[in-house]
Amino acid sequence: MTDHGAYGQRLADVFQLERAPSFVTRSLQKSTIAVTEIKCGIANHGLTAPIPREEAFLITLQLRDCPRHDLFIDDRQVPSGHLQAGSVCIYDLRSSPVANSISPFHSLHFYVPRAALNAIADMEDSGRVDEFDNKPGFGTRDAALGGLGEALLPAFRRPEEADQLFVDHLTIAAMGHAIKTYGVAPRQASSVVTALTPMQVRRAEELLSSRLDGELFVSDLANECGLPTGAFLRAFRTATGVSPHRWLMQYRVEQAKSLLKRAPVSLSEVARLCGFATDNHMARSFRRVTGQHPKNWRKG
Secondary structure, eight states: SSOOOSHHHHHHHTTTOOOEEEEEEEEEETTEEEEEEEOOSSSSOOOOOOOOOSSSEEEEESSSSSSEEEEETEEEEEEEOBBTTTTEEEOOOOOOEEEEEOEEEEEEEEEEEEEHHHHHHHHHHOOOOOOOOOTTTTTTOOHHHHHHHHHHHHHHOOGGGHHHHHHHHHHHHHHHHHHHHHHSSSOOOOOEEEESOOHHHHHHHHEEEEEEEOOOHHHHHHHHHTTHHHHHHHHHHHHHHOOOOHHHHHHHHHHHHHHHTTTSSSSSHHHHHHHHHHHHHHHHHHHHHSOOOOOHHHHH
16 A cells, blocks of 8 residues: 555545455556555445545545545535435536535445546547546446446456456546546547558467466557557457456466367366466356356366
């Protein structure tokens, strides 16, 4: 954990919770973004502690209905209402937001400093923004950001299986969507990079296949290809039809197939050699790609 930033244990302290798991993305030059899971199952939890003012935002996705809460911005109570599951609330940390938690709550909080916000806006060619069109007391239902947040939940449930590439991809995509959807007065996109060259594809695939554990930043791949991160992600999908994380998962499964043909090799050893955290991790990925459990595939 760093010395500053409203995420991880610092955000847990704000909500007076013992712990709050988080993931940090460092694929942005000179800045980071983080996503923290906050969960409290009791009613009337009380006021949150003030968050030190800073040039940053908290973009919050509600994971369950929160019928009652109070919200204070710059020490003044603002209108608030029922926050439905799937709604997005955006808090400007320059305004010192404080909440009074009346109903139980469960949410994901994306911490985005100003430097990271600008970097993502530049990557997406969507125009830099100073504020968001969002009323955090009521939130806005957002199926797209809700889907990205839901896709991150397995990483929180099984952090040992969550590779950095996967977390980077989803958090950057979520923040890019927030900028385009809620950012004030964005300019029209002007991207010119549409696909990777064959040489860039080969280099990206070589780098991915050399790190089967997935401990690789999206920015590493982008830098190798000489592209901004956002442009690289779009170009890689155009060239290969899948995201870098999906390509790596498919590659791992193909490597596992080769090893499974060798009868003496145990499933545990195959999982280890192919960069999976556990046998179950391999089985889930294998089933997604092939529709079969590794044992059944080996028998077949």
